[in-house]
Structure formats: C-alpha cells, structure tokens
Amino acid sequence: MANRDREMGVELGELSDELDNHDYPASVDDLVAEYGDYEIEYPNGSERFEEVIGPLDETYESADDVRQSILNMVDSDAVGRQRYSDRGGTEQSSPEDDPDQESF
Numbered sequence: 850m851a852n853r854d855r856e857m858g859v860e861l862g863e864l865s866d867e868l869d870n871h872d873y874p875a876s877v878d879d880l881v882a883e884y885g886d887y888e889i890e891y892p893n894g895s896e897r898f899e900e901v902i903g904p905l906d907e908t909y910e911s912a913d914d915v916r917q918s919i920l921n922m923v924d925s926d927a928v929g930r931q932r933y934s935d936r937g938g939t940e941q942s943s944p945e946d947d948p949d950q951e952s953f
Contacts, residue, residue, distance in 0.1 A: 858891050858892050859889060859890075859891050859919065859920060859923055860889070860890040860891065861887075861889060861916070861919070862887075862888070862890065863887065864884055864887040864888075864889065864898060865912075865916075867883070867884055867887070868880075868884070868912035868915050868916065869912045871883070871912065873909060873910055873911055873912070874908050874909060874910050875908065875909050875915075876907070876908050876909075877902055877903065877905050877906060877907050877908075877909075880898075880902065880909070880915065881898070881899045881902065881903050884898050885897060885898055885899035885903070886898070886899070889901055889919060889923060891923065896923065898919075901919055901922045901923055902915070902918060902919060902922060904922075905918065905922070
C-alpha cells in the first residue's frame with residue numbers, strides 16, 4: 850500500500866504505525882485489547898477499530914492483513930459513492946448510457 854495511513858477513503862492515522870510495529874501473528878482479541886479505541890475515519894464519519902474488526906475471529910500474519918480486513922469490514926459509507934470511479938468516463942445512470950445494454 851503506497852500510503853499506509855489512507856486507502857480508499859479510509860484514514861487509519863496513528864493506528865497504521867501501531868499496526869506496523871505490532872508483533873505478528875496476532876489475534877483479533879490481541880489487537881482489539883491494544884488498539885480498540887483508535888478511530889478509523891472516512892469521509893462520512895468514523896468507527897472505532899474495535900467496532901470494525903471486533904466481530905471477526907481471525908489471526909493475522911501482518912499489518913497489511915489487518916489493513917485489508919479493515920477495508921473489507923468498514924461501513925459502506927466509508928468508501929463514498931457506490932459504483933463511482935474517478936478514472937474517467939461517467940457513472941452509469943441509464944441503459945442508454947451503456948453500449949452493451951440491450952433493450953427488449
């Protein structure tokens with residue numbers, strides 16, 4: 850991950866450094882006990898680390914594994930508009946805009 854503090858609108862802040870410095874393998878229980886109160890922020894709000902990862906029953910081999918799990922588990926509001934890409938083109942809004950869409 851190029852910027853370990855922020856990816857896909859998810860801001861880990863100091864938690865990112867803490868995860869990098871943690872000893873692995875580590876269970877969810879270990880990580881929550883240590884970092885549960887850290888806030889994971891995103892454009893439309895935030896959640897505590899414990900709220901995001903606490904429901905899982907995992908053992909992680911690395912900080913990158915934890916980050917990936919966070920990205921998989923954060924509230925859908927974290928990633929902003931669904932089906933939006935800033936890579937050019939337009940967001941699909943109707944069948945007429947999709948050349949592969951057939952009308953019957």
